[in-house]
Amino acid sequence: MTTKLNARIGEVTERIAQRSRPSRQVYLARIDAAIANKPARKRLGCANFAHGFAACAAGDKEALREGTGPNLAIVTAYNDMLSAHQPYARFPDLIKEAARAAGGTAQVAGGVPAMCDGVTQGEKGMELSLFSRDVIALSTAVALSHDMFDAAVYLGICDKIVPGLLIGALSFGHLPAVFLPAGPMPSGLPNDEKSKVRQLFAEGKATRADLLAAEAEAYHAPGTCTFYGTANTNQMLMEIMGLHLPGSSFINPNTPLRDALTMLGVKRALAITALGNQFAPIGRIIDERAIVNGVVGLNATGGSTNLTIHLVAMAAAAGIALRWEDFADLAEVTPLLTRIYPNGKADVNHFHAAGGMGLLIRELLGAGLLHGDAQTVWGDLDDYAVEPHLDAEGAVAWTPAPAESGDRSVLRGAGDPFQPTGGLRVLEGPLGRAVIKTSAVAPERHTIEAPARVFHSQEELHAAFRAGELNRDFVAVVRFQGPKAIGMPELHKLMPPLGVLQDRGHRVALVTDGRMSGASGKVPSAIHVTPEAAAGGAIGKIRNGDVIRLDAPAGRLEVMVADDVWARRPHAEADLSASHVGVGRELFSVFRGAVGSADEGAAIFPTV
Template sequence: MNPIIEKVTQRIIERSKETRAKYLAAMKHAADQGVPRGTLSCGNLAHGWAACNKDDKASLNSLTKANIGIITAYNDMLSAHQPYQSYPDQIKAAVNTVGSVAQVAGGVPAMCDGVTQGQPGMELSLLSREVIAMSTAVGLSHNMFDGTLILGICDKIVPGQLMGALSFGHLPTMFIPAGPMPSGIPNKEKARVRQKFAQGLVGREELLAAESASYHSAGTCTFYGTANSNQLVIELMGLQLPGSSFVPPEGGLRTALTDFASKQVCRLTKQGGNYVPLAEVVDEKAIVNGIVGLLATGGSTNLTMHIVAFARAAGIIVDWNDFSELSAAVPLVARVYPNGQADINHFHAAGGMAYLTKTLLEGGYLHNDVKTCVGEGLDKYTMEPKVIDGELQWVEGPQHSLDEEVLRPVRNPFQENGGLALMEGNLGRGVSKVSAVAIEHRHVKAEAVVIDDQSELQGLFDAGTLNKDCIVVVRGQGPKANGMPELHRLTPILGSLQDKGYHVALVTDGRMSGASGKVPSAIHISPEAIDGGLIGKVQNGDIVELNANTGELTLHVSVEELAKRERYVQKDLNNQWGMGRELFAGLRSQFTAPELGARATKTSDELH
């Protein structure tokens, strides 16, 4: 093992000793109760299988047959989740062939950040992760199930489902992906049209045509944002089948993978004779493997919160120092938009997960002594699934990259460190996604332009007041303030300024997610403005310095001057109501800082 990977892992293990022990004890206690539905009364059971057919009722009455609970995020508005419509019937048929039963235990909400971007509904996005976690728990709380299959892909959905499932960590659990849509127009062209629209050079009709040519069919969006980062991390953690993340939705291979996963989770149940509960798969080493994969590919900054949150649900305490130290050691081996021009289909064609896993293992960056849904170790994750003579098989994966403009070996990386930097200084702590930022743009020292809403920037741009070196400071965008919506409206404007030759950067207590691009930024700043963070005291014209090379974030204003300034007060309270936001006031007030996972729900150890 790489010594830094080993060092950070051991630190996490030591730090988590008490909370992890409590979690595992709770899961053992749940497992020791025997087959869950064996504890139910006759009335409970009658309700639980009332809608089943005669054969399934007979199987459920036998405690030697497994019952698999399906948690689905299906809706037909999300392109990534639309293929899930037919999955429950397919899963039920597959598990029946191995003498088991499956029931849809429940559905979870699945909102699309792409639809709500810049809209009031976006302020429910991060909060939806907590609702998804709770909805997953509600579905599994019927205690009818011996294993779990989870259908989910996108942004807050997979992390929320995993958080909820970990409360039932005594159950074997697998995720089933559905795959990305075919490639649309080149990402560079999409970005170009967005910038031209921000500049007023093209109209809404041209912009809509470009967006529709990019997001054009069923399947996951093809850029390397949070959805595809989720898939990569979950696969490297051993929670879904090797090589299954980026197989297209249509075709025999996707069908075969879904059938195999349905049967495989039955084999992992107590009835299947090879009991592997979720709590044993998601351990400290699996969490580190997920982080390493994220860093090695320049994945979404959202995962700096989500991994912290679902790790905590398993009793594992991870912080941004761990991310930073790992990032310094892990080479960047992939270039996928917004970190390059390729999309996730190009990554898959270049060798994809099989080659990525192989080269990271060879470099000593991944722990191989882990449990997965297909056995011990990650060796099978270096193989590729194929349908041969009508049968699903795993064959030897690529021995070298098939396109080194997209995916490289660890001995010849795009850069020697990962795509993430910890930013800290008197303005607080945050993260910066540097994998897409050119080296010459990573250090900016300039006057602050302070706004309290992302929509304000367009007016300043149109007026020409941004034609200068500047650091845009967007405050009041943290979890407690307004639910921490993504600030994508800023990207085309800042990108246009950078293209004009100005040195620009972004500092915010909000987030930018996996679509963060070529402009340097410090996001997720904690403490947030509403919690008294210094970001709330920044004024127009203050000198701010962002150095992503050294991780320094400094407000160059004297302590004496800052003491005279009043604490930030949220001026616009419109985000407290409308679009359902009033329903979430209680959850919003409970949010932890982003470094603590931006969690509004508690783990068992925090309640005792």
């Protein structure tokens, strides 16, 4: 495609490139220094090398010992407790088979942890969730540190796993990398029906048995949860940023097409090593154009707010300085093209059936909103306006994305969007900076002005709700939830009671230094407030009754307190010791001490 690039897209990309030039040059120099035109393992000492192939099957051992073919690292987030990652049990054998057929070898280089926010939601373990991303990055680096590999494939899906894998992969930016998705589970109980049962339970109108039955109908099989939260936003990003094969993100697990795409991804990873003529290291693919393409995709689909943190950290791992103002400026020219729960009733299977990633990418390319010349593992992004299928011989083939959406209530073209601007806004004001996801919020609720009710935990808010204290207009301020305080857990359990109160006609909103992810839904929520309360942020000065004004259209987050009163007011304190022990939290004190702010990626690694 040759559509002229939108001027704002070009301006923001250039701004990021200029801002990043010193750190990006250092990063690329490091990649260049690590690149070799023969396998790095050939430089290992004999004892080191022998350890590296000792457990291989006979044919693979001979190929590694004597041959010059490529060796592929498998870095896997497999476990069989989590539905999204259970399908990966079969992948190593498929990958090794495909590698041998392509003249190479493959080894499971290492595993990374994969925790599920759905399991830990509202529980103590959620306070490890965000930090697990950086643990995954560190684990990826350990897996690749043996220097036995010419390329890598990464098996991961969910919230922190893909960002952690990508950060780790970029630390080995000289190696080509292909991300292999496992796909979403088939559709179960519709997400809006599940949400209704959750609200009825919050009101005491449904039993625990009713709630469990609904949840089990929604989450019922191997594969990713089907709502458009962080896991599926990750998959969209990996495709639009060029690390998936075209059209591979949302093919269901354990199907012939899924297996064929997996094996083709392996073949492609081996084809783009430094040993051949199509060398494509991941550190070159993830450049400023890829990052901007990712932010555009996030806005165009109303994706998870978690990515306003993760994309900053992922970009930094490639020496690229991404800022929240870049998200905001790109949102202003990016139309919202999808309605997937919680921004609509459909799930990702419906999105895929309506035209999916191929149609989405084609529409954004046609509107000049993506860098079509951005390098990918398959060629350029221009090659991604397609959808895959199996031909008569069972091989993967592609056809152009459909000319029209199969369901305009789910996916639309750029000429007729659901709304003219993206689903994310950055808020600023005397309380600091925050992010709000507006794509699921009714327009008449984009501005809320009401008295504050301050809480230091989700449990405090639930207790006040059960006591009938919240039947009025108010802004819930839930603070001391940031990364330095308690690891920045997601606060999904706030949504049922706040949703109930909103449905009763009250004007309610949330302001927090915690996270809400892709399920922030219909209640206006200013999240990721930074500086956080535990770092002395102004959110710590709010008192019950202070009037808070959340104005998404204007991009403002205000507290209506006289300047002299505000200046004299002391900062609140909170005893967080109970959140620093138990379920392993005591092991993460070094993370809480070292972590950066949300707008810098909430990472323990250096920022740019």
